[in-house]
Amino acid sequence: MQEKESGEMSRRFLLKTLGGGAALLGLIKLPSALAQVSGQAIQQMPSFTGPDANPYWGAVGTFVIYPQKLPLIQLTDRPVQLETPRHYFLTPFTPNAAFYVRWHLEGIPNAVNLSEWRLFVEGHVEKALALTMSDLMKRFKSISIAAVNQCSGNSRSRFQPRVPGAQWGNGAMGNALFTGVRLKDLLDAAGVKTGSLQVQFEGLEKGRGLKDSVSYRYLKSLNLNDPVINETIVAYEMNGEPLPMLNGFPVRLVVPGKFSTYWTKSLTWIRVLTEPDTNFWMTKTYCVPDTSRGNTTPKDVKDGWVKLIPVGTMPVRSFIITPDGSGKIPVEMSVTVRGITFSGDGRVVKVEFSEDDGTTWINARLGEDYGRYSFRTWEATWIPKRTGSYILAVRATDEKGNTQPDEGVWNPKGYLWNKIERQEVMVDVAQ
């Protein structure tokens, strides 16, 4: 009992001194992520974190059960937002049953009748289409791509000062092998007329708001001249299975390299536009400062200096999955440090591992390459030579030369976090 109490005290003390002290000094340096699994299973995590940064790897919600899902971390229950626990990222492909969930409006499908459902391609086209699932599978060439789906607000709970929104830890991401048809093939079949500018996507998700209000429809658009149009697919399979209902059955858009906001779920309307889409979901939210890394300050936002543009490509990231700090490591044991990496801006070409809080780095080994938009696993052999506390760190560099920075980012909506990740581990005697 005494042990439990002192443990609780020291943890509170740690959180206060690390978080509060750092925030006061303006350093905002999170030394390491606390494990998501723990060496004990009796005491609960705090039910919320803040005003300091969330010190845990993942979000602090409870584990919950949803249809077609393993226990995931709850952020909200209506609309549904669920985070994938840390240890599902040991493999390059995230299981469908563990894949995170994020909807915007409460009216999401429970049941879809495929004899009535159609995918409509309409708007400024020669010939509007209404395609069945069978049409998609049989009339068009099927194509598969491994691609990371990451919420724009992944890791939002790291922000200092904290910003409102879904308080994700690191698990609002996943990688899957998506199979479907090229968006371009559908657009070609419909015949995009000259003078077209954008293509808009809408799914079966609907809210309680008045018809056509922002709380009724979720609308996203891509520029027709964006190179990503040629890589975008309408996916009817995810990891060789139908999409889970919560991940967008019957079909969802897959926009490789871009944040998930564009990956419309339960996609039903593809609409070719002649004017820029200025709806709320394009111009008022999912927007980032038009600055380096999308970084700004609360003061500049208040003073009106910040020009916002739609969020786009995912910056390079890498994560340590194990060891996770839930147990100690015997000194001089050869430990395999494992994790994943990805970038929306080109293949990751280098992952570096540090055992000393980022002072010195060694190259990690990269796992199998499933394509430039996929998670790629990495590992490093680490033999701790002394006892004590270590701060492990990992950083990745993509083929465009972008390397993860050691500074956080701040913007009013909480997007684009890609700071170097750290994990504290304790090494103790072996004899």
Next chain:
Amino acid sequence: MKKIIYILIGLLVIALNKPLLAKTDLPGLVRSGQYSKGTLLSISQPDAIKQSLDAVYSVGTYPLYTPELVPGEGRDIIQGYCNLCHSVTYITMQPPLPAATWEDEVYKMINTYGALIPEDETRQVIAYLQAHYTPETRRQ
């Protein structure tokens, strides 16, 4: 009779959370056989769903796991208005937010998302959030 005594001893051991073996019995073993009541509770596994060949692809209802808001003046109003579009997990999930941020959030719900909250009630909603969910006031 012996059986009952063993069961009682077993229960006593579990209740007292005392290790079954003295720590000197096995080399290096410091603690073992320690159990306690699972305060975090267990999660039941969902049973299979019945399927039929009717072209309808379906899952069951989406479960709500909404925690209670802190008791206080204005809670009923919050639950009435906010719950129309989203559950109050949208409040409990947030970090403690400054009073001014809560005010901005409520006006965002009204002006951007079209929440229909009368003026008086709006003030009460804001006052409730500020009274329980700021860095100075948040307790749970």
